[in-house]
Amino acid sequence: MSSTLWRGARLATLAGPRGWGLVENGALVVQGDRLLWAGPVADLPAHLDVTAEHELNGALVTPGLVDCHTHLVYGGHRGHEFEQRLQGVSYEEIARSGGGIRSTVAATRAADEDSLYASTLKRAQALMREGVTTVEIKSGYGLSAEHEARCLRVGRRLAETLRLSVRTTCLSAHALPPEFAGKPNEYISAVCAWLPELHAQGLVDAVDVFCEAIAFSPAQTRRVFDAARQLGLPVKLHAEQLSDQDGAALAAEYNALSCDHLEHLSPAGVAAMARAGTVAVLLPGAYYFLRETKLPPVAALRNANVPIAIATDHNPGSSPTLSPLLMLNMACTLFRLTPEEALRGMTVNGARALGLVDRGQLVAGQRADFAIWPHEHPGELSYWLGQQVQPRVVWAGQERVNP
Ligand code: NIG
Ligand code: FE
Numbered sequence: 001m002s003s004t005l006w007r008g009a010r011l012a013t014l015a016g017p018r019g020w021g022l023v024e025n026g027a028l029v030v031q032g033d034r035l036l037w038a039g040p041v042a043d044l045p046a047h048l049d050v051t052a053e054h055e056l057n058g059a060l061v062t063p064g065l066v067d068c069h070t071h072l073v074y075g076g077h078r079g080h081e082f083e084q085r086l087q088g089v090s091y092e093e094i095a096r097s098g099g100g101i102r103s104t105v106a107a108t109r110a111a112d113e114d115s116l117y118a119s120t121l122k123r124a125q126a127l128m129r130e131g132v133t134t135v136e137i138k139s140g141y142g143l144s145a146e147h148e149a150r151c152l153r154v155g156r157r158l159a160e161t162l163r164l165s166v167r168t169t170c171l172s173a174h175a176l177p178p179e180f181a182g183k184p185n186e187y188i189s190a191v192c193a194w195l196p197e198l199h200a201q202g203l204v205d206a207v208d209v210f211c212e213a214i215a216f217s218p219a220q221t222r223r224v225f226d227a228a229r230q231l232g233l234p235v236k237l238h239a240e241q242l243s244d245q246d247g248a249a250l251a252a253e254y255n256a257l258s259c260d261h262l263e264h265l266s267p268a269g270v271a272a273m274a275r276a277g278t279v280a281v282l283l284p285g286a287y288y289f290l291r292e293t294k295l296p297p298v299a300a301l302r303n304a305n306v307p308i309a310i311a312t313d314h315n316p317g318s319s320p321t322l323s324p325l326l327m328l329n330m331a332c333t334l335f336r337l338t339p340e341e342a343l344r345g346m347t348v349n350g351a352r353a354l355g356l357v358d359r360g361q362l363v364a365g366q367r368a369d370f371a372i373w374p375h376e377h378p379g380e381l382s383y384w385l386g387q388q389v390q391p392r393v394v395w396a397g398q399e400r401v402n403p
Pocket of ligand 1: 071100101104210238241286313315316317318319
């Protein structure tokens, strides 16, 4: 089988558990959608059947970015709540008075599927322009069987039209919809009842819950996780964002792929995640935008060898950003990650948070998803603040035109 050679690159392979895995004057050999070989040009194997060759003139190449936590499908925006919060009203107060997620639910239900698709397409394309090759998309602004299915279908449709890998997550337990006001347990029963149907339609890759005082309790979370387990679906959790609910330990019991946010994570939660191999997804955009002050326990996560991922958490309420690179910068400045930890967080560890082990490093056998940057050093991906850079991107072995 013929292959394509990319040569003359400075590779940040991220091979192995730490370090950039830098290779000067490196080469990648791509066959189909896979990397057949990665290493120094000087060591290129002989007798390769190369039919196309690209000279990169020293450009930096990294694995494609994996944005493992987004709420990309929604109608409207929440600019008015941003102004309220600037005047001192808290995110929780807005949620308790019927705004917040529920105001986006109303706007999402009012939009038809094509306009939801069109607005989500633009957002996905913005992520792609900054080097994203795999994205996770959650439902959670439909909150009925019909509207959740619509949101998840939008995710699937994007995967069919864009040169982008999409993983969908069912987050029906995100907030209580108005028709279930005062009846959270009944709503959870409804979610558990429609999950098999959504799964049967092929719309669900994982199941998530917002476990929080303003959302669902640990007991309610457990019920949704039991329903997911019955279907053989992996789980994730919005855990310990605004308070410590012991959600991470609960999720770890279910071998959760990831626990996300984690500002209020306890030492017991860290230990439980370490035992279960659950990835800690840190979301500096939400921390910044909600002006939080309690930092996630990064040192404890590191010491316990919990893999750390970084994502945009793109959503209209707590993290309206479409810049994965800005999140790398914030992961360093706000959470004190090293630039290398940040990049691992949006490549190999982001993939792990989605249960994907076939991407995130430039090593033979992995998917040929990579980005070619106009930078000298991979640390620059998190160094430049608000950089407007559009890397060349190879997805599934072929160069993709920037949308
Ligand atoms: O990840 N925490 C819950 N969900 C989103 C915010 C949703 C919203 O405010 O619309 C988050 O921060
Ligand atoms: Fe989120």
